Amino acid sequence: MLQDAILAVPESYFIVICPSLIFIHLLTWPFLEQVKCDERPNGCANCEKLHLECSGYQRASNPVRGGGKRTYRSCNNCRLARCKCSGDRPVCVACRENNLQCSYENTPKPSSSSTPSSQRPSGALLTASTPRDSTDDKSPSRRSSILSALSSAEDSPLSWLCSHELPGPKHLRVLVMSYFQNFHPLRCFAFIHKPSFLRRLDERPTSSLQDNALLHIVCTLGAQFYALEHSDTVQSLPTIFILKAGCHWAKTAQRLLLENTGSISVEGLMTAQLLYDYALRMANFSQAFILSALMVRMAQALQINLEYSTDLYNEGPNVDLSTTVRESRRRLMWSCYVTDVLCGSGVDQLMLVHEKDIKIQLPCNDWSFLHERACITSSLQGGALDIAPKDLTPSDLTDNMGMLAFFIQQTEIRKRVLRYIKHLDVAEMPWLPHSEFAQLSLELRSWHQSLPTNLQFISSTIYMRKESSQLGALCLFHCSFHQTMCDLFRIGTPAVYKLRSAFHFPPEQRSFQKELQWTLFKSARTLAAIIAEAERHGPRMIGDSWLPTIAYDSNRIMLFYLTQLSDSPRSSKFDLILNTIPYLQSNLKALKTMKTMNVVADGLARAAEEMLEKLGVDSNNVLPLPNVILDDPYLARLTRESAHIAPSQTAPDYVLNPLSIYRMARNQIPERHQPESVASRSEPSSTPANSNLAPSDEAYPGQTGTTPVQQRPEPRDAYTGLDTPGPNLDMFFAPPAGLDWQPVDIVVGSDMTAEGLLPWVGTSQMGELMFEPPN
Numbered sequence: 001m002l003q004d005a006i007l008a009v010p011e012s013y014f015i016v017i018c019p020s021l022i023f024i025h026l027l028t029w030p031f032l033e034q035v036k037c038d039e040r041p042n043g044c045a046n047c048e049k050l051h052l053e054c055s056g057y058q059r060a061s062n063p064v065r066g067g068g069k070r071t072y073r074s075c076n077n078c079r080l081a082r083c084k085c086s087g088d089r090p091v092c093v094a095c096r097e098n099n100l101q102c103s104y105e106n107t108p109k110p111s112s113s114s115t116p117s118s119q120r121p122s123g124a125l126l127t128a129s130t131p132r133d134s135t136d137d138k139s140p141s142r143r144s145s146i147l148s149a150l151s152s153a154e155d156s157p158l159s160w161l162c163s164h165e166l167p168g169p170k171h172l173r174v175l176v177m178s179y180f181q182n183f184h185p186l187r188c189f190a191f192i193h194k195p196s197f198l199r200r201l202d203e204r205p206t207s208s209l210q211d212n213a214l215l216h217i218v219c220t221l222g223a224q225f226y227a228l229e230h231s232d233t234v235q236s237l238p239t240i241f242i243l244k245a246g247c248h249w250a251k252t253a254q255r256l257l258l259e260n261t262g263s264i265s266v267e268g269l270m271t272a273q274l275l276y277d278y279a280l281r282m283a284n285f286s287q288a289f290i291l292s293a294l295m296v297r298m299a300q301a302l303q304i305n306l307e308y309s310t311d312l313y314n315e316g317p318n319v320d321l322s323t324t325v326r327e328s329r330r331r332l333m334w335s336c337y338v339t340d341v342l343c344g345s346g347v348d349q350l351m352l353v354h355e356k357d358i359k360i361q362l363p364c365n366d367w368s369f370l371h372e373r374a375c376i377t378s379s380l381q382g383g384a385l386d387i388a389p390k391d392l393t394p395s396d397l398t399d400n401m402g403m404l405a406f407f408i409q410q411t412e413i414r415k416r417v418l419r420y421i422k423h424l425d426v427a428e429m430p431w432l433p434h435s436e437f438a439q440l441s442l443e444l445r446s447w448h449q450s451l452p453t454n455l456q457f458i459s460s461t462i463y464m465r466k467e468s469s470q471l472g473a474l475c476l477f478h479c480s481f482h483q484t485m486c487d488l489f490r491i492g493t494p495a496v497y498k499l500r501s502a503f504h505f506p507p508e509q510r511s512f513q514k515e516l517q518w519t520l521f522k523s524a525r526t527l528a529a530i531i532a533e534a535e536r537h538g539p540r541m542i543g544d545s546w547l548p549t550i551a552y553d554s555n556r557i558m559l560f561y562l563t564q565l566s567d568s569p570r571s572s573k574f575d576l577i578l579n580t581i582p583y584l585q586s587n588l589k590a591l592k593t594m595k596t597m598n599v600v601a602d603g604l605a606r607a608a609e610e611m612l613e614k615l616g617v618d619s620n621n622v623l624p625l626p627n628v629i630l631d632d633p634y635l636a637r638l639t640r641e642s643a644h645i646a647p648s649q650t651a652p653d654y655v656l657n658p659l660s661i662y663r664m665a666r667n668q669i670p671e672r673h674q675p676e677s678v679a680s681r682s683e684p685s686s687t688p689a690n691s692n693l694a695p696s697d698e699a700y701p702g703q704t705g706t707t708p709v710q711q712r713p714e715p716r717d718a719y720t721g722l723d724t725p726g727p728n729l730d731m732f733f734a735p736p737a738g739l740d741w742q743p744v745d746i747v748v749g750s751d752m753t754a755e756g757l758l759p760w761v762g763t764s765q766m767g768e769l770m771f772e773p774p775n
Contacts, residue, residue, distance in 0.1 A: 075103060077094070165210060187338065242597070314326070341353075362380060413484065430491055527554040
């Protein structure tokens with residue numbers, strides 16, 4: 001019967017299905033039928049029953065790949081371009097179509113590709129990786145455009161930036177100078193003495209440089225900034241090319257470092273520190289997390305947490321180390337300390353370096369370090385070291401200290417702030433005069449007020465630091481302070497980060513809570529102003545790997561304040577929104593600029609842009625940035641009760657933000673344990689959820705009346721005076737319950753497995769949330 005039916009219809013395709021492959025076989029048979037092959041040699045029984053010619057299990061020539069099956073290992077070009085790779089060897093389809101040299105990592109393929117990802121061994125934590133493919137990157141048009149741009153850039157005169165071996169002496173010196181001009185001043189990385197490094201570079205034969213791990217990572221970081229400068233001033237380059245610049249040298253530096261862990265050296269520790277920051281830039285958070293621990297152990301083995309001798313002026317007869325080498329080691333130790341603080345995020349079990357164990361003075365200013373001048377500075381606890389000669393100790397130790405020393409002091413305060421946020425359950429109420437909050441707030445403000453003029457973020461200092469290639473460092477210096485202010489004052493707005501054990505503010509402390517919320521908003525807006533000013537002087541001024549999360553956090557706080565907290569009269573709130581929109585736009589612009597130096601900035605920029613689009617704000621037409629207003633008349637109030645999630649077991653996962661290094665590293669580990677969480681009883685709410693709150697009886701500047709804005713709506717047309725149509729601000733004035741996204745939706749989620757950033761989801765879909773701002 002089946003044969004008669006087959007002979008009765010026009011010709012079509014005939015499909016033979018094998019257990020693991022599908023073959024398309026064109027036959028002159030009129031019926032479309034599916035037959036399962038039994039894999040019997042010389043023809044299967046199923047085909048014989050139908051009098052068909054079996055195409056054979058082994059004779060098929062054009063297999064069709066399963067649509068949902070991923071290749072185990074993508075080639076280097078496809079991984080850097082974040083596009084789908086066919087996995088063909090020796091040349092994949094994408095590289096063959098774009099005439100690129102195809103190469104793969106030297107990681108052996110597992111014996112079974114069907115092994116679930118959760119069961120695969122995680123022994124390759126220290127191998128270089130790139131963000132996983134996103135949905136947009138899998139499209140053929142995007143893949144072709146990215147690889148075509150990469151191919152054209154590699155064919156340009158800058159193709160030597162992607163070579164596997166270090167370039168010749170001429171290009172080598174260019175990269176080293178780019179490193180010292182752009183990366184060296186950032187944060188706490190100024191531990192290499194430039195004249196000594198350049199002298200050794202000139203004295204050593206070129207052939208011996210290929211085994212120098214420190215030189216390889218220095219050239220990698222210099223190559224990225226060199227490509228960025230070329231793209232900004234000469235010819236535009238693809239973002240992926242700038243990120244890829246020097247990547248092979250970084251792998252070589254990593255290999256040389258790990259091969260010589262049995263021979264610990266100061267130069268090896270410097271290499272580990274620079275590799276750590278490079279890993280953050282490439283979003284290799286597991287690698288960065290492991291390197292941070294390796295650095296601490298190397299520092300302990302070298303014992304650079306102690307002064308080399310009691311002769312701080314190096315005037316004794318038996319001087320083994322020069323003044324320059326001793327200062328370089330001090331700076332290296334403090335760099336390890338800062339890294340540990342930022343990586344640990346105030347969680348005790350994650351921090352490995354303790355201040356009481358550091359018995360060295362703070363770094364001297366850059367002039368003294370450059371000119372090999374010995375001097376005495378303050379210790380971290382204040383005052384000179386006990387071993388310092390009393391008769392030679394200056395009365396004002398800050399004269400010998402520079403930006404680096406003040407940054408370390410601020411980092412120590414930041415560590416205590418983050419630890420305070422983690423232990424609110426045992427802290428005194430913040431409105432008490434002698435509470436931990438009052439003490440930390442006073443210390444932060446005192447530190448900021450003690451800054452000399454040459455460290456303040458003012459016009460004269462900006463141009464002075466730009467001339468000395470330190471504007472990027474000055475930007476991060478002040479961003480770190482205001483970020484710490486945000487971390488401290490967010491106790492008045494627990495819903496922004498979903499604080500555990502949040503304080504309950506009674507009605508009589510409503511004014512105090514409003515002051516906390518306003519200070520939080522003002523600090524976030526100041527962050528945007530600082531980043532915008534630095535970005536105005538060039539993209540390399542915002543090249544630090546911490547700045548993307550700071551800029552994103554700034555937007556998140558400002559948007560939360562405007563949409564969920566502000567209850568000012570409509571006219572006042574309208575002015576506040578119009579004044580804030582340029583800051584939101586400038587942060588987004590900066591995030592897009594940072595994509596060339598930080599992989600994570602791409603996902604943060606897309607998330608920030610989506611936030612603005614939800615509110616109808618044009619993210620492309622950036623408005624002029626107003627001056628930072630230090631005394632605004634607008635205040636805020638929390639209008640929504642936040643839910644609390646309590647872990648059944650104590651783990652850092654439950655007190656850290658998804659953008660913290662530890663959490664990002666955890667998300668890259670397939671075999672991680674994840675303690676379950678249980679719902680806990682919420683703290684009593686100051687007011688019922690979604691209720692209209694009347695402002696305090698106290699009249700703040702610019703506040704006229706006490707009627708809630710929801711009870712006295714005012715038409716949009718009542719506001720005139722704009723020469724051109726402004727943004728659609730209806731969403732800013734919508735009642736909290738009417739918004740199409742909840743406050744916690746502003747927080748980036750914890751699942752980083754898809755695109756490196758969780759898409760917008762509702763509160764019921766968030767699951768476990770992070771509570772700590774990123775570092």
